[in-house]
Amino acid sequence: MSDSSALERFYSVIPAGGIGSRLWPLSRADAPKFLHDLTGAGKTLLRGTWDRLEPLNGDQRIMVVTGRAHRAAVEAQLPALADHNVVLESEPKDSTAAIGLAAAILEHREPGVIIGSFAADHVITDARGFRRAVVEAIAAADAGYIATIGISPTDPAIGFGYIHCGGRLDIAGAPSAFAVDTFVEKPNLDVARGYLAAGDYLWNGGMFISRADVLLKQLGEAEPELLEGLLELAADWDTTRRGATVDRVWPRLRKIAIDYTVAEPAAKAGRLAVIPGDFDWDDVGDFAAIGKLHSSGRANNLAILGDNPRILSDASTGVVISHSKRLISLIGVEDIVVVDTPDALLVTTTANAQRVKSVVDALKLAGSGDVL
Amino acid sequence: MSDSSALERFYSVIPAGGIGSRLWPLSRADAPKFLHDLTGAGKTLLRGTWDRLEPLNGDQRIMVVTGRAHRAAVEAQLPALADHNVVLESEPKDSTAAIGLAAAILEHREPGVIIGSFAADHVITDARGFRRAVVEAIAAADAGYIATIGISPTDPAIGFGYIHCGGRLDIAGAPSAFAVDTFVEKPNLDVARGYLAAGDYLWNGGMFISRADVLLKQLGEAEPELLEGLLELAADWDTTRRGATVDRVWPRLRKIAIDYTVAEPAAKAGRLAVIPGDFDWDDVGDFAAIGKLHSSGRANNLAILGDNPRILSDASTGVVISHSKRLISLIGVEDIVVVDTPDALLVTTTANAQRVKSVVDALKLAGSGDVL
Numbered sequence: 001m002s003d004s005s006a007l008e009r010f011y012s013v014i015p016a017g018g019i020g021s022r023l024w025p026l027s028r029a030d031a032p033k034f035l036h037d038l039t040g041a042g043k044t045l046l047r048g049t050w051d052r053l054e055p056l057n058g059d060q061r062i063m064v065v066t067g068r069a070h071r072a073a074v075e076a077q078l079p080a081l082a083d084h085n086v087v088l089e090s091e092p093k094d095s096t097a098a099i100g101l102a103a104a105i106l107e108h109r110e111p112g113v114i115i116g117s118f119a120a121d122h123v124i125t126d127a128r129g130f131r132r133a134v135v136e137a138i139a140a141a142d143a144g145y146i147a148t149i150g151i152s153p154t155d156p157a158i159g160f161g162y163i164h165c166g167g168r169l170d171i172a173g174a175p176s177a178f179a180v181d182t183f184v185e186k187p188n189l190d191v192a193r194g195y196l197a198a199g200d201y202l203w204n205g206g207m208f209i210s211r212a213d214v215l216l217k218q219l220g221e222a223e224p225e226l227l228e229g230l231l232e233l234a235a236d237w238d239t240t241r242r243g244a245t246v247d248r249v250w251p252r253l254r255k256i257a258i259d260y261t262v263a264e265p266a267a268k269a270g271r272l273a274v275i276p277g278d279f280d281w282d283d284v285g286d287f288a289a290i291g292k293l294h295s296s297g298r299a300n301n302l303a304i305l306g307d308n309p310r311i312l313s314d315a316s317t318g319v320v321i322s323h324s325k326r327l328i329s330l331i332g333v334e335d336i337v338v339v340d341t342p343d344a345l346l347v348t349t350t351a352n353a354q355r356v357k358s359v360v361d362a363l364k365l366a367g368s369g370d371v372l
Numbered sequence: 373m374s375d376s377s378a379l380e381r382f383y384s385v386i387p388a389g390g391i392g393s394r395l396w397p398l399s400r401a402d403a404p405k406f407l408h409d410l411t412g413a414g415k416t417l418l419r420g421t422w423d424r425l426e427p428l429n430g431d432q433r434i435m436v437v438t439g440r441a442h443r444a445a446v447e448a449q450l451p452a453l454a455d456h457n458v459v460l461e462s463e464p465k466d467s468t469a470a471i472g473l474a475a476a477i478l479e480h481r482e483p484g485v486i487i488g489s490f491a492a493d494h495v496i497t498d499a500r501g502f503r504r505a506v507v508e509a510i511a512a513a514d515a516g517y518i519a520t521i522g523i524s525p526t527d528p529a530i531g532f533g534y535i536h537c538g539g540r541l542d543i544a545g546a547p548s549a550f551a552v553d554t555f556v557e558k559p560n561l562d563v564a565r566g567y568l569a570a571g572d573y574l575w576n577g578g579m580f581i582s583r584a585d586v587l588l589k590q591l592g593e594a595e596p597e598l599l600e601g602l603l604e605l606a607a608d609w610d611t612t613r614r615g616a617t618v619d620r621v622w623p624r625l626r627k628i629a630i631d632y633t634v635a636e637p638a639a640k641a642g643r644l645a646v647i648p649g650d651f652d653w654d655d656v657g658d659f660a661a662i663g664k665l666h667s668s669g670r671a672n673n674l675a676i677l678g679d680n681p682r683i684l685s686d687a688s689t690g691v692v693i694s695h696s697k698r699l700i701s702l703i704g705v706e707d708i709v710v711v712d713t714p715d716a717l718l719v720t721t722t723a724n725a726q727r728v729k730s731v732v733d734a735l736k737l738a739g740s741g742d743v744l
Contacts, residue, residue, distance in 0.1 A: 025701075310740075314731060315724075327716040327743045329397075329731050332724035336705075340717060344699040345710075347719060352687075352704035359686060359701050368682075371699045 006142035006173075007135065009114050012053045013102040016046055016066040016074060016120035017092055021360045022286040022353065025344035026321055029372055034120035035073055038284050039293060040305060045121045045284070047077045052127045053118065054080075056134060063087060063106065064120070065098045084238075090250050095258040096226060097250075099208070100219050104234035107212035114141045116209040117258075122283050123293060129279030136275045137209035139173030145273040146210040146218060146266045148180065150202025151281040156192035159285050159354070161185055161204040163274055171273065180272040183264055202274060205281050208263065215262060218271065222261045226254050286353035287337040291319040302330070308340070318350055344371045378514035378545075379507065381486050384425045385474040388418055388438040388446060388492035389464055393732040394658040394725065397716035398693055401744055406492035407445055410656050411665060412677065417493045417656070419449045424499045425490065426452075428506060435459060435478065436492070437470045456610075462622050467630040468598060469622075471580070472591050476606030479584035486513045488581040489630075494655050495665065501651030508647045509581035511545030517645040518582040518590060518638045520552065522574025523653040528564035531657050531726070533557055533576040535646050543645065552644040555636055574646060577653055580635065587634060590643065594633040598626050658725035659709040663691040674702070680712070690722055716743045 020033025027033040034046040041048060046064075053062055059080035065087040066074050075081060087102055099117045106113045116134060124130045130149075137147035150163040166179035183204060187195065195201035208215070220227035229249045236245040266272040282289055294303030302313045308322035312329045318336035322328055328340060337353060339346040348356065363372055392405025399405040406418040413420060418436075425434055431452035437459040438446050447453060459474055471489045478485045488506060496502045502521075509519035522535040538551035555576060559567065567573035580587070592599035601621045608617040638644040654661055666675030674685050680694035684701045690708035694700055700712060709725060711718040720728065735744055 025699075312731060312734070314727065326714075327397075327735075327740065329716065329718050329720075331718070331720035331727050331731060333708075333719055333721060336719065338717075338719055342698070344701065345712060345717070346701050346703070347705055347708060347710055348701075348703035349705060355686065355703050359684065359703060362684070363699075368699065 006114060006138050007056070009110075009112055009142075010057060010061070010138050011106050011110075011113050011115050012057050012062045013099060013106075013115050013117045014046070014049055014053075014062065014064045014120045015095060015098040015102075015117060016064055016070065017089070017095075017098060018119075018121065020121060021357045023284075023290075024356055024360045025341045025346055025371060026339050030069065032070065032121075033284070035070070035077070038290055038305065039123055044077055045123065046074065048123070049118055049120050050078050050081075052124060052130055055127075056131055060085075063102050065089065065102050066120075067092060090246060092255075093250065093253050094255045096219065096223065096256050096261045097230070097253045099258055100216065100226065100230045101233055103210075103212040103215050104230040105237045107216065108234040109238070111213070113212050114138055114209065115212050115215070116141075116207065118207050119283070122205065122281065124279055124281050126279035129277065130281075133275045133277040133279065134207075134209065136174040136176060137207075137273075140169070140171050140177050140273040140275065141209045141211055141214070143171045143174070144211070144214060144271075145169075145171070145177075146208060146214060146262065146271055147174075147177070147273045147275060148209070148263065149205055149207045149277045150274045151205050151277045151279070153196055153201065153203050154280075156189060156196045157203065158186055158189055158192050159289065160283065162187065162192075162195055163202045163204050165200045165202065165274060165276075169273055174273065174275060177273045177275055179270060180267040180274045183259065183267060202276055203281065205277070206259075206283070208258065214271075218262050218266050218269075219258075222265050223254060223256070226256075226261070229253050286356065287319050287321075287339070287348070288350035288353035290321075291335075291337070291350050294319070306340075378486060378510050379428070381482075381484055381514075382429060382433070382510050383478050383482075383485050383487050384429050384434045385471060385478075385487050385489045386418070386421055386425075386434065386436045386492045387467060387470040387474075387489060388436055388442065389461065389467075389470055390491075390493065392493060393729045395656075395662075396711075396728055396732045397713045397718055397743060398711050402441065404442065404493075405656070407442070407449070410662055410677070411495055416449055417495065418446065420495070421490055421492050422450050422453075424496060424502055427499075428503055432457075435474050437461065437474050438492075439464060462618060464627075465622065465625050466627045468591065468595065468628050468633045469602070469625045471630055472588065472598065472602045473605055475582075475584040475587050476602040477609045479588065480606040480609070483585070485584045486510055486581065487584050487587070488513075488579065490579050491655070494577065494653065496651055496653050498651035501649065502653075505647045505649040505651065506579075506581065508546040508548060509579075509645075512541070512543050512549050512645040512647065513581045513583055513586070515543045515546070516583070516586060516643075517541075517543070517549075518580060518586060518634065518643055519546075519549070519645045519647060520581070520635065521577055521579045521649045522646045523577050523649045523651070525568055525573065525575050526652075528561060528568045529575065530558055530561055530564050531661065532655065534559065534564075534567055535574045535576050537572045537574065537646060537648075541645055546645065546647060549645045549647055551642060552639040552646045555631065555639060574648055575653065577649070578631075578655070580630065586643075590634050590638050590641075591630075594637050595626060595628070598628075598633070601625050658728060659691050659693075659711070659720070660722035660725035662693075663707075663709070663722050666691070678712075 020027035140147035166181035316330035322340035392399035538553035688702035694712035
């Protein structure tokens, strides 16, 4: 098949599920990370994701998998999103179920479909560079690989997982594809520096492009029962039985990340290809990442997000996020993180940004769900 | 005259004027420092001052000089305060006018009165030690001196002015009195360490005890016009002409601190005596002082003031002040100062506490008076 016909069979899937606990109290159960404008671009991360994909697919071939509670907010953000492209989860079941259900529904509707899964809450500014990589990944998917896109690292980041490239692959239409040797977890700084120096490590952006049937087959090898449930759901999805089948099957599905059920086993089996991407990318995993995004390389910068016009800073650096009308005054605080919301205030530092999740966990245990 | 008769002629004056700009946004024009409970004692600083003095004077011989705007709040704090002991300023004119007016009124009412002036917003826990020193100061005043109380320094504080003691004085009833050599401004740390080592420096607590006529005479040497205005006001104070005379005279009075018009000239002229006080004392001049007050010598302490029950701290030290119901979460911030009020939030560090005033000044210039 030619590239153009593969592209015609391409369908984007946006799983929009994660709350983004490390961004509490900005991100909440009722205001998850993907519904925030974290870049100051004037649009939510979800909308930014849609806008990057739309030139590839057109607006009729983008599916969003999200929680029932977020349906209205998602549809408000994406007015062109077609009804049949909204997949609602009755409860979160992690990425294997979310992406697997989308794959199963689309394969059922359109055998031979190629799907690409792209997180709703990542930031990429160079949309053209992104799409160039996706087009190569589609070619690799058309050739039977499960393809991922790895981002060429620009610094020894310790907040991301890495992909170790194996040998170069010879795939028509995907000249820069490599085999994936292994996925590696978030490293410490020394290890990350080694990866950067070695030159054959890429950041794992969590994007997967594959023929739906190939992805489901791979998934079934690791999780046959989960696959069975997804196929059952897909068979009834576009029928009047959908509700009953969802109620029966969804609660029993195993909650597990696609990294373990598809990506790692496929890498071991030599079925995973990686396209190096030279575009900028960030998963904006914590407030330090937001600060970095907004600093644009400037030192001693204070990033201000939100529409609060009354923020006074004297010799202070870091991040302030506020949508309130309160006057916020910072004096001599460095690498500070201040997140000001109506019912919760967070004060920490960029160096402690990863620890925010532990506070959220503590609040859950303490029964303070009202602010989560 | 005997000590007991001097004590019978004693009258306390509490100037309750300063806003406490370094404690913004807690202290405000409409909620000045003296109306706050900064010690966690369950009462305002003003009330604490009253309670320290009342055993000396009884409640009929304590006068409060305050702004018209604070009358109701002051009277609510001090239900026993007699009407004729409330002196209202139509606009703030600094300490010479405030204390001088009280002196002039009291001297007019009761020639030979001895007055003591005590700030409304200082913290002293050892009230007995304080009163012992005041009793000696009254004896020195009765002997014709202007007396002050200097606090024996316990650390090389850089936030206070110091008094350098001269020779010992021989005053009946004031065995520990020294002459005052000089007043010195807030020193740097090296200089302060030198003062502490030298042993003949005391903190300037800003307390003055003197016969009213002696104080007024001293004042008149430096500021004859100001004295003339004060005598005019005092002559009409208890008459129906008070309002008209205030309107005519008060706005024209020079705005100047009593340190320059009375204390320093009296020290130069050898008329100033100092009683060393061994009691604890703090002017709670900034948020660092509040942190210190509440740490009670414990390291790594987070002082929490206010009635907000939802403050979570993880590896954080410093001061948090909040009367809101918002959840406040601190993670890994050291020596932090967080002051959370409905319309203004301050985030700084104890080391930057003195710089809060400059922000208040900037806000004034910027026309942000609504939060001051």
